[in-house]
Amino acid sequence: MPGIFVLGTIENGIPSRSTLELLTGAQRLAGGLQEGVSVGLLGPGDAASLYRYGVEAVYRANHPLLKEYQADLYLLALQRIAQTAGARVLLLSGDSLGRDLAARLAFRLKAGIVTDVIEIDIEGSEKMPRFTRPAYGGKAAAVIIPKRFPVVVTLKPRTLDPAAPAGKPKGKEIPVEISLDLAQARTRMVERVQEETTGVKLEDARAVVSGGRGLGGPEGFTLLVQLARVLKGAVGASRAATDAGWVPSSMQVGQTGKTVSPDLYIAVGISGATQHVAGISGAKTIVAINADPEAPIFKVAHLGIVGDYKAILPPLIAKCRELMGS
Ligand SMILES: Cc1cc2nc3c(=O)[nH]c(=O)nc-3n(C[C@H](O)[C@H](O)[C@H](O)COP(=O)(O)OP(=O)(O)OC[C@H]3O[C@@H](n4cnc5c(N)ncnc54)[C@H](O)[C@@H]3O)c2cc1C
Incomplete structure (x- = not known):
């Protein structure tokens, strides 16, 4: 089972930029740890383009209640697919969704957690992942080497370059059965306000x-x-x-x-x-x-x-x- 797991998103049929940044980190870890890379998807979206980036498996949980983001339900689905995938290192984007889920996921999985990571590589002799994050408000950098797995990691967006395609696509999709119920959600969406944006992001x-x-x-x-x-x-x-x-x-x-x-x-x-x-x-x-x-x-x-x-x-x-x- 591939041990490096990325929580991915598909936008307009292709992996989102943050997913590609996570895959850069995943590719680095995969090489050093001799592990494969899997991606978890919550909801629909064509996974085919992910396989160009060395992704061996896409674990997908699809359920009508995952259409809108709701932390409790997303967490249940994410926990399920991460466990099915046998994930040892779980990479999430440090965007608002990733930040909302990461600590809860780590708790559920009894995993360690490293947040706001800006660099990912492999520690030389022991071949362990090495995560760098800002400390003291950015005045210093802390290097964190986990002692055990699993470990949940949030990567600060725009700090790693997006992944380049790697080798011949050869992945497969694995549907993960999930039963969700609105009663499991402790909050509900009352209103969605679309912020007006014009021009470039x-x-x-x-x-x-x-x-x-x-x-x-x-x-x-x-x-x-x-x-x-x-x-x-x-x-x-x-x-x-x-x-x-x-x-x-x-x-x-x-x-x-x-x-x-x-x-x-x-x-x-x-x-x-x-x-x-x-x-x-x-x-x-x-x-x-x-x-x-x-x-x-x-x-x-x-x-x-x-x-x-x-x-x-x-x-x-x-x-x-x-x-x-x-
Ligand atoms: C945990 C934590 C996280 C934080 N995260 C962030 C973050 O993500 N982003 C962030 O920005 N801050 C963050 N902050 C806040 C940060 O510490 C500063 O308080 C904040 O950045 C100050 O904003 P400022 O430079 O606009 O204001 P000020 O520090 O008040 O600076 C205003 C500047 O405007 C200049 N000025 C005044 N009048 C004029 C004028 N007419 N023309 C030209 N210049 C003028 C002044 O000389 C001064 O240098 C965080 C703080 C904490 C504790």
């Missing part, structure tokens, strides 16, 4: 313009939206800005928000707390606009502009428009 954007407390209020984001539009990018925010309710929490970048890895990251009115910087370490060029020349953000920025953003952004937007021909 924050995690996929090649340019991100983020705003912080220094903007002074929600209206400050109007200029950021204009700049992001010219750069064909997306707008992000610091936790101070999302906590203040100026913009939705889905825009938060950082340790407890999204990890972004754009070509260009512009931080406007953001001081550069380690928890914010933890989410932008993959950015190729960081530009900081801040009124305080001593702001820590200038220590990580490649380019810095000291001054009031209200004075700096309008001419910057005009110049970018001119250069981009828009």
Whole structure:
């Protein structure tokens, strides 16, 4: 039985980006531990494309009650397929769903858990998995080597590259019988509110313009939206800005928000707390606009502009428009 297990999702007929990132970690472990890779799917979705990534088996639990996410029911199904798969290392994305399920799953399986992992490899001599995660708000890295299996792991999105196809596809699908009942669900969905998103997704954007407390209020984001539009990018925010309710929490970048890895990251009115910087370490060029020349953000920025953003952004937007021909 393949011992490396990935909780996967299929989007528009292909593995989601987070699934491919998990498969990168899975491929590394599989090589070192001499184990196979399996994927668990909850609900429908064509599994065929997964086999191109060295996946030996897809364990699927299909049930009408898995159509909408409900933690108790998902957990029951996930526990069942993970046990059927004989999983020793269980990799989940560190997105909101993975974070919701991982600790409960570890408890149910009597497994260890390592969360927020940013690097996965194999420890040399003993051939054990080695997981790296940020510690002290990103100031240090902790390396964790589990002493026993099973172990549940959440991988911070956008920290590993998506897997490349590996070898000839040769996997098979194994349906897992599951009986679920609404009585097993301790919560129920009362309303689903679809957040309006336009343009490019924050995690996929090649340019991100983020705003912080220094903007002074929600209206400050109007200029950021204009700049992001010219750069064909997306707008992000610091936790101070999302906590203040100026913009939705889905825009938060950082340790407890999204990890972004754009070509260009512009931080406007953001001081550069380690928890914010933890989410932008993959950015190729960081530009900081801040009124305080001593702001820590200038220590990580490649380019810095000291001054009031209200004075700096309008001419910057005009110049970018001119250069981009828009
Ligand atoms: C467990 C934990 C997790 C956290 N996770 C996150 C996270 O994921 N993401 C995150 O962002 N934070 C996170 N935080 C919060 C983090 O520690 C900081 O409090 C937060 O990032 C500060 O946001 P800020 O930089 O917008 O605000 P501030 O630190 O208040 O900085 C505002 C900046 O704006 C500048 N400024 C003021 N006026 C202007 C102006 N007119 N023009 C230009 N610049 C101006 C100031 O000089 C200052 O540098 C976390 C904290 C904890 C404890």
